[in-house]
Amino acid sequence: xxxxxxxxxxxPRERFSYTRESLDxxxxxxxxxxxxxxxxxxxxxxxxxxxxxxxQEKGFxxxxxxxxxxxxxxxxxxxxxxxxxxxxxxxxxxxxxPGWLEALVQCAEETxxxxxxxxxxxxxxxxxxxxxxxxxxxxxxxxxxRRRLRxxxxxxxxxxxxxxxxxxxxxxxxCEFHCMLVRTDIFDRLGFLDETLLNSKEHLDFCxxxxxxxxxxxxxxASILTYVPGAPLHWTDYHFYMLRWSDAWExxxxxxxxxxxxxxxxxxxxxxxxxxxxxRKNAIIRxxxxxxxxxLHGTLLExxxxxxxxxxxxxxxxxxxxRYVSSEHKRQPTPLVxxxxxxxxxxxxxxx
Numbered sequence: 001x002x003x004x005x006x007x008x009x010x011x012p013r014e015r016f017s018y019t020r021e022s023l024d025x026x027x028x029x030x031x032x033x034x035x036x037x038x039x040x041x042x043x044x045x046x047x048x049x050x051x052x053x054x055x056q057e058k059g060f061x062x063x064x065x066x067x068x069x070x071x072x073x074x075x076x077x078x079x080x081x082x083x084x085x086x087x088x089x090x091x092x093x094x095x096x097x098p099g100w101l102e103a104l105v106q107c108a109e110e111t112x113x114x115x116x117x118x119x120x121x122x123x124x125x126x127x128x129x130x131x132x133x134x135x136x137x138x139x140x141x142x143x144x145x146r147r148r149l150r151x152x153x154x155x156x157x158x159x160x161x162x163x164x165x166x167x168x169x170x171x172x173x174x175c176e177f178h179c180m181l182v183r184t185d186i187f188d189r190l191g192f193l194d195e196t197l198l199n200s201k202e203h204l205d206f207c208x209x210x211x212x213x214x215x216x217x218x219x220x221x222a223s224i225l226t227y228v229p230g231a232p233l234h235w236t237d238y239h240f241y242m243l244r245w246s247d248a249w250e251x252x253x254x255x256x257x258x259x260x261x262x263x264x265x266x267x268x269x270x271x272x273x274x275x276x277x278x279x280r281k282n283a284i285i286r287x288x289x290x291x292x293x294x295x296l297h298g299t300l301l302e303x304x305x306x307x308x309x310x311x312x313x314x315x316x317x318x319x320x321x322x323r324y325v326s327s328e329h330k331r332q333p334t335p336l337v338x339x340x341x342x343x344x345x346x347x348x349x350x351x352x
Contacts, residue, residue, distance in 0.1 A: 004033040006086045006105065006181075009078030011071060013091035013178075014244045014279075015230040015237035016043040020050060025095045027058065032101050034088075036060035037078040041069035044236040067331065068240050068324070070249075071177065072193040072202050076336050079192065082184055083341035089180045095126045096179075096225045103223035104181040107169055114183050114215030115207065117175030118223035119167070121160060126226035130155045130163060134172030134219030137204045138211075139261055146264040149257075151204060160224070167221035175217055177203045178227045184342045189213055192336055196256045198249040200272075205257060231283040238284065239320065245279045247314070248321040277310075280317070285309045 008026065026036070038060055040051050048064065055062040063077050075089050086105065090096075100118060107116045122131035133155040140148050153174065155163050180203070190209055197205055207217055233241055243249070254272055258265060289305035296302060 002033045004035050005084050006032065006088060006101065007035040007037060007078075007082045007084045008088045008090055008101075009037045009039065009075060009082065010090050010092050011039045011074035011078060012041045012043070012069060012240070012244075013071070013093050013227070014241050015093065015233055016047045016240065017230065017234035017237050018093045018228055019043070019047050021228075022092050022094055023051075023054060026090070029096050029098045030101050031099075032105065034101065035082075035084060037081045038062050039069070039074045039078045040064045041074055042067050042240070046236075065334075067327065068243055070195060070198045071244075072195045072197060075177070076192045076195065077334065079184075079187065080336045080339065083339050085184060087182050087184050089177050089182070091178050091227060093230065094178055094225050094227045097127055097223075100179075100223045100225055103220050107218050107220040107222075108181060108183065111169075111171075111218055112216070113171075113218040114186050114210050115175050115217040116181040116220050116223075117172070117217070118179050118225055119160070119164070119219075119221045120176060120178050121224065121226040122229065123226070124228055126228070127224050128160055128226075130158045130160055131178075131227065132156060132174070132176050133163070133167065133221065134170065134217075135174035136172075137174045137207050139208070139263065146266070147262050148266055149204070149261070149263050149268055151268070164221060164224075169218060169220050169222070172217050172219045173211065174207055175203065175219070177206075179223075179225055183215075186210060186213065186215055187338055188342055192338070194256075194260070196252075198253045198256075199244055199246070200250050200253040201257050202253070205260065208261070229283070232287045233283055241283060242280060242313075242317055243320050243324055245277070246317050246321045247276050248318070250276055277314070277317075280313060281306070281310060285313060 038051060040062060042065055051062055061081060104116045104118060107113060120132040121127050121129055123129055132153045135153040137151050140150050142148055190213060194205055230237060254269055285306055288309055289302050292305050293299060293302045
């Protein structure tokens with residue numbers, strides 16, 4: 001038996017109805033030995049039962065909460081169980097491809113990278129349209145001394161067949177949490193992921209923190225995977241999706257990001273405020289409106305339904321968020337302590 005050097009931590013992204021497809025792909029296309037920690041944040045009963053059965057059959061660790069989780073909270077719950085030199089954070093709506101993990105680990109081993117990100121695609125059919133191929137995330141200081149955030153994802157929307165032959169492994173600044181391989185010793189220096197970033201831009205914060213700590217981020221195009229967004233959603237996904245992308249969580253996250261990195265409230269943030277709720281509108285409101293008008297797309301009636309439903313959903317969204325906050329105060333938080341093995345790995349590599 002080969003001792004695994006990698007732990008995959010799977011967490012809920014925005015829905016639960018793609019759980020089976022994603023987990024099946026991990027076991028079908030991953031040949032390197034790995035540990036798996038699956039964080040299940042209040043999935044519906046059918047998914048819960050499936051994960052329990054798979055955990056017993058395949059021998060992975062299943063962590064279940066009876067409430068929905070912030071993304072970084074879910075990752076930290078999984079991270080606390082990691083005792084390997086590498087951890088891979090993976091969302092529960094991702095389909096991997098053959099050789100995906102081998103390529104990430106090889107890149108880390110050959111470059112010494114702290115973070116390695118794959119070529120991330122989106123939508124079905126899988127592995128055809130680029131979502132992120134590395135990018136930029138850093139702070140620029142303008143002539144007036146204002147600190148401005150720079151964020152850019154490379155090659156988004158391009159066809160993989162057209163751009164992949166020209167791609168090569170390269171150092172970059174940006175990697176998203178759809179899939180991110182990380183050396184676990186970095187957490188001995190940085191601590192756990194920032195849970196005050198509730199739902200947005202947590203990947204920017206982590207990448208910038210790693211680079212600030214003299215770590216490196218690499219893009220590895222030999223590793224390809226696809227995240228599959230959920231529209232239309234299954235009805236059991238609605239509650240989590242609405243909370244996950246709530247206005248309150250996003251406003252709080254953007255405020256925390258500005259405060260933490262001393263950023264100006266410039267056009268970047270103004271644009272985020274203006275389009276807030278766009279995911280809920282596209283994944284919930286528009287499909288509902290189209291059903292109500294029996295497929296008469298683009299009509300005034302459809303636009304009227306979208307407008308009315310959006311206003312009602314805003315009120316419902318505030319209620320769901322406030323109810324979550326109320327119940328959160330009654331819960332005892334699970335104490336998080338970095339695995340002693342992480343510190344042991346850090347010491348052995350001269351990090352502390």
